[in-house]
Amino acid sequence: MKNILIIQTAFLGDLILTTPFIREVYALYDRPSITIVVNKGTEEILSGNPFLKEVLEFDKKKAKKNLLYFFWFASQLRKRKFDLCLSPHFSHRSSILSFLSRAKERIGYKEAGFSNLLTKKIHRPILGVHEVDKLFSLIYPSIGQYPKRRRPEIYLEDSKTINIKNIMKKENLKQKKYIVIAPSSVWETKKMPKEKFIELIQLILQNFKYQIVLIGSKSDINLSESIQKKGNPILKKRNAPVKKKTKLSAKSKTKPKTKPTKSKTQSKKKLKKK
Template identity: 25%
Template sequence: MKQVPEQRPPRRALIIQTAWLGDTVFTSALATSLLRCWPSLELDLCVSPRGRDVARAIPGVGFVHLFDKAGTDRGLRGLRRVAARLRTRQYDLAVLPHRSLRTALLAFLAKIPRRVGFAGGAGALLYTERVRTAEKIFLRREADLARALGAEPAQMLLQPRPEWMAAAREALGPAAGEKLAALCIGSEWETKIWPAERVAALARLLARRGLRPVLLGSARDKAMAARIGGAGACIDTTGNPVGEALAVLSMSALCVGGDTGLVHAARALGVPTVTLFGPTSAEAHLFGPRQRAVSLQLSCSPCSAHGTHRCPLGHHRCMRDLDEERVASACQAVMSA
């Protein structure tokens, strides 16, 4: 990785990160780096609809554009429509941490004069500057992008908005004043999900230690939440907006869940966090003193960079056999650190 030639500080810049929710969380570190490097910078983000509230939770970020690449903005017509909206903002700089041809095309069609991304990506030929990195860890990779732009790497950072905090307190009711344990139960990939019976058993263990379990997830996690039931007097907030979930996380004394966006958001919010790894690798992440990665480290794990819908071997032991006592021990460690 080498720094690109020094240029005049941009007046208005755009980070395009239209990958998964967790990727938007990781990009909060890059956004923070750029804002600290250029204090007068107007920084906007372009994200997927699911990442909107995470982008709005990054301190200092201005406008958040949505690119619904799998829905209303699908195809070349949708790409051109979003690019036309981006052009109205007259950006000086586009930063592209997502190695995607579609993302590169979006910045190119938006006629952003300076487009900086990673060398070797599918759309690299459309960049004006290409940054080489050998890093495999998400945050270190984006730190190389920040350094190439002349910025010092920063930590992930999110801050829930006041209206989300108010909505979270209303959803939790009297429990808002209790010591909460946020249990993130879902995932876009089924193989990252810890079984409902394991979550229920952990909820009971945490309740006996004085914590009130709160279930977080998307609307499609409602069925799993029902299977967990009232174990440990759980409060079910699955299906609530992402911003409200971020607020609940910020109010929690602990967060537990798989390698998913909400769990990484808890880390960015400074919440003691235990992340459960099965199909994916903990080595793609950096963990602080109040964060733990828990894995059975089976010979067949990890089997995927992002997770899969089904276990390739059909047994899903990496998550199924991960016992609640091991996870509870990690919870105690992060809360005591």
């Protein structure tokens, strides 16, 4: 069984877009053992992913301040003796982690920082290709080989699913159609202006009978309340109030076509320095 490491320490959106890549790696390498390194705080989105054996939290903020932590974390990767490391992340840090893992084969993007530490460098398309397809370029040489099934999937643990259902019931969402909107972003350059979200919500409510649900972190509450306040006249008229900021996730209804072996159980680990 091939032992594979994936390094994806990007933020939540990019991590979700990595799920088709994880699924395809699992199928391509005939049910390997896959460990993924993710940014601390994003690990729960992969908590129930059946294609992963292990999810390791990497504290980027701590690594930036403490080199001892960084090299200690790298030593934990090295102990796992990976055959292959796939690094879809661009940072210098990810390339160094890939190198220090001592994986026999290390594949990443030519445009990544310190890409000379990789054993195989792939040119990353910039325009005209979806992010999911860009990831597939790490394992397939031509677009014609990309799988047809490209939709991201989120598998949650039973406890998380129950919690979500309770939230939906409390917010009266269970039996109604709704659209989820996340108006914020970690990157200001990727954030659509508040006025555009208000305009979008108004267009939806004028043309469809949906409820609007705003989601995000605690730091996004003020933005969501501002959007809700501006949209209130139309929202009341349509009898579809915008819900206040709620921590809400979704579980994909699509089951994986390629099922992992029963003996392969995933573990989520927060590595602790001894």
